[in-house]
Amino acid sequence: MSKLLVVIGTGLLGGSFARGAREQGLFTHIVGIEPDAERAELARSLGIVDELATSVIASADAVLIASPSDTIAEWVIRLSEHRGVLFDVGSVKSAILDEIRGELGELPVRFVPCHPIAGSERHGPAAADGSLFRDQKVVITPHADIDSSALARVESWWQQLGARVLRTEASTHDRVLALTSHLPHLVAFAYLQQIDTQHLDFTGGGFRDFTRIGASDAKVWSAIFELNKSPILEALDDLQRSLGEIRDALDAGDMDRIRRIILSAQQRRREL
């Protein structure tokens, strides 16, 4: 029985899922939709997709929406009547779901919202790797009316690619990702404003690790910041408060307090 997957957006995530799906025999035919002509051609010539298209064929068994976060809602709305399983890889959840509900009044029952917490500094089809999701986590934020068979199938695909699947509320996802991912990116971007070439002679591994995420794509990240604005601002306020505490302790020469704060941080980090 042939299984047809359409991948919208043949970048790192879409391309990696396509590769992994092919390697695991999850689909027999993969079609790519990609507005960037160069990226599309690369995906085709690399064999990530079997052919290219400009619209989603009605007989597709599954449609992966791996386009930029701020285009996902639009695609789900357009495909709301599609009979296959729809799933995405957007970095934010509530904003996307709210936009869909705003337009349709409800969420399509076969739409399974996903977010793989996996990535790479690299981008585009050339970086696509079927093992990208192995031993990584994929968060799924199912809504109340979700079709349980669609949910089960999507979970199973991610698991077959080696990922661990967690289910949670969309609002929980957004709040926690604001803290664990979006805020660190924001801080790295702010921090790097101070850095000049003259400083680079004095940097070591700690600097490189701390700022690695500062090389992230501007378009992708400004979209994420805009879509997850409230949780991010809350997380930032909490951080500003902690920075203020350390600042005050340091200013006052209260080294016991500083030591306690550091020990507390050390403990949490080592639990990882």
Next chain:
Amino acid sequence: MSKLLVVIGTGLLGGSFARGAREQGLFTHIVGIEPDAERAELARSLGIVDELATSVIASADAVLIASPSDTIAEWVIRLSEHRGVLFDVGSVKSAILDEIRGELGELPVRFVPCHPIAGSERHGPAAADGSLFRDQKVVITPHADIDSSALARVESWWQQLGARVLRTEASTHDRVLALTSHLPHLVAFAYLQQIDTQHLDFTGGGFRDFTRIGASDAKVWSAIFELNKSPILEALDDLQRSLGEIRDALDAGDMDRIRRIILSAQQRRREL
């Protein structure tokens, strides 16, 4: 001609220099001074040092002071009349030099202040590795009256261990290290105050990289913060200002401004 090195503090840095020095044939005999009995015995049994002592023999050709940053000045003062070359690996410079000048009125001419920007999450003699400094940078902050032969020898030793040596003013070192190393540690410590075990299910590589330095030793880092307080507070103020800018832009929905800040960060990071 026998060459005797005394290493005060047989931890990661002292132990690694000792191992590297032995591998490169820089010294024929290495004596360790280490107040922690377990650490001392480990350094001896691992062959990092040939023997242990509790004071510095007058005939030592070189003395490496690799004890905690807040004990270095004390050792230099105690050894101010020593006829060998003294050098340290302290993470801060001005505070140490000021303390020595405060006591002696001037800096010993054969004291060469060093700071290797190299490290490892691991600690202690067991982590000592002669190649730790290979392709790393060592900053030396020579004072006006420094003995040029002592300076040349110390630089040569680091270079023979594979490091690149940079000379700069102590105040420049402290200001730049506050920015490139101390502040990131402070931020990681503050950030981790928000993190709970419940969040760990939602973390990926970006979080791990950003917080890696958060596992650093509390005693070591509270000493560094105390010794380099002013430059660190200045760097923190600059960061708070940049965070405020991003916060305002995000709050106002000014995505063009956000994008420009991110692009600027991306560019600086990629220059690395």
